[in-house]
Amino acid sequence: MVLTSGTTGVPRAVTRPLSVRTLVGPVTTHLSLIPLRPAEPIVVAAPPHHGYGLIYLAAGLALGAPVVLAAGLGPHEILAAVAEHRAGVLCALPIQLRRICELGESPPDSLRAVVSGAAPLSPDLCARLREVFGERVFNLYGTTEAGWAAIATPDDLRLAPGTVGRAPRGVRLRILDPSGAPMPPGHSGEVFVDGWQPGGAATGDRGYLDRTGRLFLAGRVDDMIVSGGENVYPAPVAAALTSHPDVEDAVLAPVPDAEFGQRWCAWVQVRSGSGLTEPELRDWLRARLARAEQPRDLVLVDELPRTPTGKPVIDRRSGGSDRPDPDGARP
Template sequence: MLLLDRVRSLAGLGVRAGRAVRDVGVLHPVRPDRAARLLFPYVRFGPVPATVGAMSALRFPDRTALIDERGALTHAELEGRASALATALRERLGEDERVGVLCRNHRGFVETVLAASRLGNDVVLLNTDFSATQLGQVIEREGVGLLVHDEEFDPVVDGASFGGRRVHAWSGGGTYETLDELAEATTAEPVMPGRVSRVVVMTSGTTGTPKGARHDISIGSVLPAALSHLMRVPVRSGAPIVIAPPLFHVLGFGYLSVGLGMGMPVVLSRRFDPAATLRAIEEHKAETLIAVPMMLQRLLDAGTVTTTATVSLRVVVCGGSALHPHVSEAFMDAFGDVLHNVYGATETGWATIATPEDLRAAPGTVGRPSYRLTVRILDEDGREAPPGDVGEIHTGGGLRFAGYTGGGGKRVRDGLTDTGDLGHFDDAGRLFVDGRVDDMIVSGGENVFPGEVEDLLGGHPGIAETSVIGVDDERFGRRLAAYVVRAEGASVDEDDVRAYVKAHLARYKVPRDVHFVDELPRTSTGKVKARALRG
């Protein structure tokens, strides 16, 4: 009987998967001569961005690949430029040197990644918020021999004392070569790399020095996640997608790959502006928007939600940091039930997906595990915790983390990787993230999760945004401190904040320190810089 139930379950899953593949239009008809060449890029380059670009050029040559401030490029044009750049960069790179990319969201970023990954050289995605000191430390540690960067970052690169070769990606001219000059002056030649390139993504570094995460990517590790995504997130081939987070971030980079691979015109802007993002959705009739929670709040604050934008959007994917319930509910009230919340990490990729139905039924959830991916909550002794109990989140079966480029890795238990987050499952199997392990404090013998207090204060009408952290306390060991940005025109004070928390949560969860600030220090992906607050 159990075997029969298992067979029925798998059959039902197969039917749903087949419908998902059909509905998104992945099976686009291809001319026989091009179809015969589809496997060649994979055999030549391996599972890398260059393969995605080359395959899409065969499948959708005349379809728009990306749109930025400089206009549009078709997949054939993008592939042609990437091929020419690969030929040019090959003469400027040592075999084991890495290519650093320090760019805003535009075609130069995409072209560089596609070109470098054709050569077999590793590509290091660098955070545009890095100081000169941070940049210098990272490019030295990562062995960057050639740096492609926007001209605006000249002072930062100069201050980093980078001694390798430099190419300007955006604007440029004068001292350094530009991507445009290289692409236009070079004739593409066949490339046969001696190794498979890796893309190195930096961790956020909100609580320490950013680390470079390496992954072992294969068809076997990518297909289950892709299939699960198609079954829960109804993106469509050929439908424009607006990517607002930085492309160097795992969320932005992941959906750049999704967009290029599915033939979805990728709409990019060098800087996030809420009004401009809404105009881009309207102008290009975009069906999908990728954003971080802070961006969703900025879109709501812009007050320019239009009928056109709400009608065209079918999917909004959010991730990168905690999505507070008051934000998800307000966004769906304004834009419709189109919001999907993904949870994962730079090291492990996405692990769960919350559908709009999940977010309505259980605000604050990050959803259910992706297909063929294991998510478990383990206690301090490594035992699986029952629903409702908080423990450490461990994942397995998805993107394979190959360790940090500077050495070290994540703790692994029974084949499952520790995410560093605390969380719990509800009775319906939905995951909730209660905070980072490092964020939880013990105050007077009680475990306190700052995220719970943040969620509550986020719903206060007089508070625009807040961050709650733990600080040292001589009497209790640790205590909570709240940093609060008042809503426009609000006069909420310290006593109001404490009284509000006391009325809804246990007494020991009331922040004893309340600081009012004009804004919270954030990374370019919307995460609050905890070290800056403690400083």
């Protein structure tokens, strides 16, 4: 039994029987790309009570690799744990990896792989990770309900920034339209994962496959708004926000608008020590987003509230009652 992350509500328990036959393909894929070695320590900075951290905890125990639990530690302490234990693999959340990059410290030479998972890895952060860690960065994608769906290798992230990679052996990705018809490469629909359970499972995520089978995500299926007669998704807006060098993270929620019908409100976590202002950020967005995509409201904050897996908290089912509080905005 594994709990969901609770991003869109109260965490739910998910149970799924896993046969040896089901596990063989994904496990061999992972070990061929990110070899975990017996007796070589693994630092798990992701919370072990959710799927991503739990997988690496279980893998280390199964292989006889010491597992160093670093959830809740700061970026300097996580790097120190890697150095102290001569760890070969670090698995962490994107927000943890972003803060490690901000330290400006050289990574320990024992690291062979840095794995990101449990939350989106933006192209901007991916580029920064590659600058700091070199060709050792991997990105995992999956959901508690649907299972592990894709892995992006360093080559994938270099050639196709923003991808979450390809399906492991024994798993198949399908992109379906609302009627259940398959979508061709380059066309978006809901992501379905086959291989972990009979009949496959919907992820609730929207995305598309390129011609090489790499998956790109574009937000949740139910995240789209109609603004000024145009369908607008949050992922491109969030990407434009986080591409600013003084923005650490951003979360969006729809708000009613008299002119456009709906528009976005964006809560933006600003990098510590930055003097970024709202007018400066709006100037940045004007050159990168269409008019309908421009957030109506920008709220600059020092810290966004997050789930234990590092995702900003928005309760869509409650109409946004758990959204970040504008009263917590920076003065």
